[in-house]
Amino acid sequence: MEAQARRRQWLISQGLAHEQQDRIIYRANMISILRQRELNRMAGQLSSELGLSYFEAKAGDRIEGKMLRLVELASGKYAVIEKSRQFTLVPWRPVLDRHIGKEVSGVVGGEGISWTIGRQRSDPASPKCRARHRMMTCFS
Numbered sequence: 001m002e003a004q005a006r007r008r009q010w011l012i013s014q015g016l017a018h019e020q021q022d023r024i025i026y027r028a029n030m031i032s033i034l035r036q037r038e039l040n041r042m043a044g045q046l047s048s049e050l051g052l053s054y055f056e057a058k059a060g061d062r063i064e065g066k067m068l069r070l071v072e073l074a075s076g077k078y079a080v081i082e083k084s085r086q087f088t089l090v091p092w093r094p095v096l097d098r099h100i101g102k103e104v105s106g107v108v109g110g111e112g113i114s115w116t117i118g119r120q121r122s123d124p125a126s127p128k129c130r131a132r133h134r135m136m137t138c139f140s
Helices: 002-013 030-050 094-099
Strands: 017-020 023-026 062-073 076-083 086-091 103-109 112-118 129-132 135-139
Touching: 002 017, 002 023, 030 062, 030 076, 030 086, 062 086, 062 094, 086 112, 094 112
Parallel strands: none
Antiparallel strands: 017 023, 062 076, 062 103, 076 086, 103 112, 112 135, 129 135
């Protein structure tokens, strides 16, 4: 109980909740705010570690570069994609499992990222992938 009370007080102090008639009311977007804060914190750590600047990918952006590694956060797994002197963090998808250290590209959409991974054969077991011209396009 004490841990929950401390957690509630912290959320109130952060502006993510407030008390109303002996009840705690949480902000509707509290989870997305916490997720974004965590992502920004990790981006700062990686920027220092890699010596690269961070850019946040938005809907419509084309992501291209070398997938450096996977990072695990409380909000989920993210791929670290490096291009030139910058990097971005994008939600991890199983299609990326075997492509650490390789070039990947994709377009950020409202429902995820449409990945294009070069010189791979299509996985016939994956209904989300289709092979064209020795390239595999997968929708995550």
